[in-house]
Amino acid sequence: MNYLRVFSITTDICCIFISLIGILIIFFWGKTLGRSGRYALYVFGAHTLQLVSNLLGLTFKGNGGNHIYVVLRITNFCEFASGYLVSALFILYMIQYVEKEEEFKRWKRRIGIALLVAMGLLILSQFNGMYYIINENNLYQRGNWYPLSLVFSFFAVIVSAYILVRYKDRLDKRLYIPVICYLCIPVIGMLLQIMFYGVNIILLLNTMVLVFMFLMMHMVQTQDYYKREQDLQDMKVNIMLSQMQPHFLYNSLTVIDQLCKTDVNMARKALASFSTYLRGNLNSLKRKGMIAFSEERKHIEAYLTLEQLRFGELLCVEYDIQADDFLLPVLSVQPLVENAVKHGLGDKEDGGTVTIATREEKDRYIVTVTDDGVGFVSGETKGNGEHIGIENIRKRLASVCGGKLEIKSEVGHGTVVTVTIFRERM
Numbered sequence: 067m068n069y070l071r072v073f074s075i076t077t078d079i080c081c082i083f084i085s086l087i088g089i090l091i092i093f094f095w096g097k098t099l100g101r102s103g104r105y106a107l108y109v110f111g112a113h114t115l116q117l118v119s120n121l122l123g124l125t126f127k128g129n130g131g132n133h134i135y136v137v138l139r140i141t142n143f144c145e146f147a148s149g150y151l152v153s154a155l156f157i158l159y160m161i162q163y164v165e166k167e168e169e170f171k172r173w174k175r176r177i178g179i180a181l182l183v184a185m186g187l188l189i190l191s192q193f194n195g196m197y198y199i200i201n202e203n204n205l206y207q208r209g210n211w212y213p214l215s216l217v218f219s220f221f222a223v224i225v226s227a228y229i230l231v232r233y234k235d236r237l238d239k240r241l242y243i244p245v246i247c248y249l250c251i252p253v254i255g256m257l258l259q260i261m262f263y264g265v266n267i268i269l270l271l272n273t274m275v276l277v278f279m280f281l282m283m284h285m286v287q288t289q290d291y292y293k294r295e296q297d298l299q300d301m302k303v304n305i306m307l308s309q310m311q312p313h314f315l316y317n318s319l320t321v322i323d324q325l326c327k328t329d330v331n332m333a334r335k336a337l338a339s340f341s342t343y344l345r346g347n348l349n350s351l352k353r354k355g356m357i358a359f360s361e362e363r364k365h366i367e368a369y370l371t372l373e374q375l376r377f378g379e380l381l382c383v384e385y386d387i388q389a390d391d392f393l394l395p396v397l398s399v400q401p402l403v404e405n406a407v408k409h410g411l412g413d414k415e416d417g418g419t420v421t422i423a424t425r426e427e428k429d430r431y432i433v434t435v436t437d438d439g440v441g442f443v444s445g446e447t448k449g450n451g452e453h454i455g456i457e458n459i460r461k462r463l464a465s466v467c468g469g470k471l472e473i474k475s476e477v478g479h480g481t482v483v484t485v486t487i488f489r490e491r492m
Contacts, residue, residue, distance in 0.1 A: 071124060074124050075121060075124050075125065077270055078117055078120055078121040078124065078269070079121065081117050081269060081270065081273040082114060082117045082118060082121065084273055084277055085110055085113055085114040085117060085273060085276075085277075086114065088110045088276070088277055088280060089107060089110045089111065089114065092106050092107045092110065092280070093107060105155055105158055105159040105162060106159060106280055108151075108155045109152055109155045109156055109159060109276065109280075110276070110280070112148045112151040112152045112155060113148070113152050113272065113273065113276060115144060115148040115151075116144075116145050116148035116149050116152065116269060117269060117273070119141045119142070119144040119145035119148060120141075120145050120269055122137065122141040123138055123141040123142055123145065123206065126138060126141075126204070127204060127205055127206060128203060128204055128205055129204055130204065131204075134204050135200055135204055138200050138204055138206070139192070139200055142198060142200070142206060143188070143192065146188050146197070146215060147185060147188060149219065149268075150181060150184045150185060150188070150218050150219075151181075152272070153218060153219050153221075153222030153223075154177050154178075154180075154181045154222065156222065156226065156248070157173075157177050157222055157225050157226055157229070158170075158173070158174060158177060160226050160229050160230070160245070161173045161174075161229060177225075180218065180221060181218070183218075184217075184218035187214070187215075188215070191209065191211070191215070195209045196209045196210065196211035196212075196214070197209050197211060197212055197214070197215045198212065223249050226245075226248075226249055227249050230242075230245055230246070230249070243282075245279065247275050247278060247279065248275050248276070248279045251271050251274075251275045254271070317376055318336075318340050318343075318372045318376070319340075321336060321372070321375045321376050322336045322337055322340065325375070332375075335371075336371070336372065336375055339367075339368040339369075339371040339372050340368075340372060342364060342365070342368035343365065343368040343369050343372065346364070346365035346368065346400070347365075347397075349396075356393035356394060356395060356396075356466065356467060357393065357394065357395075357396045358390075358391075358392075358393060359389075359390045359391075359392055359393070359394055359399075359424065359431075359433070360390050362394060362396070362397075362398070362399050362400060363387070363390065363422075365397075365400045366399060366400045366403050366422060369400060369403065369404060370383050370403065370407075370420070373407050377411075377417060379417070380411070380416070380417025380418075381407065381411060381417055381418075381420070382417070382418070382419040382420070383419070383420055383421075383422075384419060384420070384421040384422075385421075385422050385423070386421065386422070386423035386424070387422070387423070387424050388423070388424055388425045388426065389424045389425055389426035389431055390424060392426075392431045392487060392489075393467070393487070394431075394433070394463075394467065394469070394485070394487050395462050395463060395466040395467060395469075397459075398459055398462060398463055398469075398485060399422075399433055399435065399485060401455070401459060402435045402456075402459070402483045402485070403420060403422060403435055405456070405483075406420050406435050406436075406437040406439070406481065406483070407420060407437075409439070409442075410437035410438075410439030410440065410441070410480060410481050411437055411438075411439040412439075413439065413440045414439045414440050418437060418438045418439050418480070419437070419438055420435070420436070420437045421434075421435070421436040421437075422434075422435055423436070429488060429489050430486050430487060430488045430489055431486075431487045431489065432484060432485070432486055432487075433484070433485040433487070434482060434483065434484050434485075435482075435483045435485075436480065436481070436482045436483075437480045437481055438479065438480040439480050439481065440477070440478065440480075441475045441476045441477045441478055441479050441480050441481055442475050442477060442481070456471070456473070459471060463485065463487075467487055467488070468488055469485060469486055469487045469488060470485075470486045471483065471484070471485050471486075472484045472486075
């Protein structure tokens with residue numbers, strides 16, 4: 067029995083060490099994993115707590131004293147509770163990996179309710195001993211209803227398997243094997259745990275399969291991250307080049323040249339706006355990730371200043387800025403404003419108004435670019451030759467911050483483009 071106890075303690079220490087390495091890897095590489103990395107960190111954290119609780123229980127069991135009894139009650143409760151947390155958090159990890167935002171919230175509520183039921187039964191077992199008891203010798207003994215304590219873990223496996231089957235098209239095929247291993251191996255461990263007492267088989271197998279699965283997922287997501295980085299860089303180059311068309315540069319320089327002859331002060335201001343516009347485009351090639359909206363706004367104002375000098379009273383600009391203390395991907399609003407001017411108002415004989423508005427909601431920031439121009443039929447692609455790449459902007463918003471872009475247009479009434487930036491993903 068002593069050899070078995072030493073083996074169990076040694077195994078727990080090794081598993082704790084491995085789990086801590088996993089936590090450090092996820093922590094330092096969290097940028098490449100996004101929100102899924104946060105849930106992976108939670109899973110490893112709960113699993114480490116479970117291992118530590120089991121280790122303390124093995125260390126102190128059989129020793130005399132009321133204080134040892136209290137320690138064992140606490141460690142055993144934490145071991146069961148953290149095991150439930152591991153199962154629940156892994157389901158959430160799977161769901162957020164494949165589900166849309168609205169679906170994720172519904173699943174989160176369901177899993178939360180199931181977890182509360184499992185925790186309630188665990189708390190009840192502390193009083194009636196249906197899962198386990200700590201006897202007079204401070205030794206752990208299973209209760210008659212011990213198999214019931216494994217129901218939530220089986221439930222978690224079934225739900226995860228359901229998610230894997232239902233959303234298999236959204237899950238990277240490279241992750242099938244590690245996820246299936248995670249679903250199958252712990253089930254084998256739970257069955258063996260019912261038959262064998264003395265070695266925590268579930269914890270041992272869970273540690274091995276967690277490390278294997280998250281290493282595989284980390285490798286896949288890291289590869290995808292760097293591919294997205296390259297794609298985003300290519301998108302930014304394309305967007306910048308699409309904006310800096312020769313005709314715009316020519317028109318702007320022509321206006322500045324005319325102002326030099328008629329209004330030197332205005333020419334200086336126009337030249338400053340032209341410089342700001344060019345600098346914003348060129349800097350976008352060097353920038354990664356997010357920038358402050360206030361910086362994007364300077365770029366927008368520089369562009370609109372130049373266009374107002376060219377169009378005169380035909381172009382009106384309005385601002386309704388209720389929030390500006392947030393981040394968004396570089397060149398994600400300015401091209402939308404340019405699109406509104408070129409394709410919304412450019413085809414309208416009597417001109418019109420472009421409105422840039424921002425507002426803050428509970429969990430998101432909303433940016434809208436509205437024009438009262440010619441509009442178009444939803445689903446049409448306007449201006450293929452000069453279009454600044456709406457789809458590129460949509461993809462960058464989704465990749466960089468999980469944001470989204472929506473367009474509503476009506477022929478003869480104009481277009482509204484809405485950019486949503488979720489606060490938790492900034």
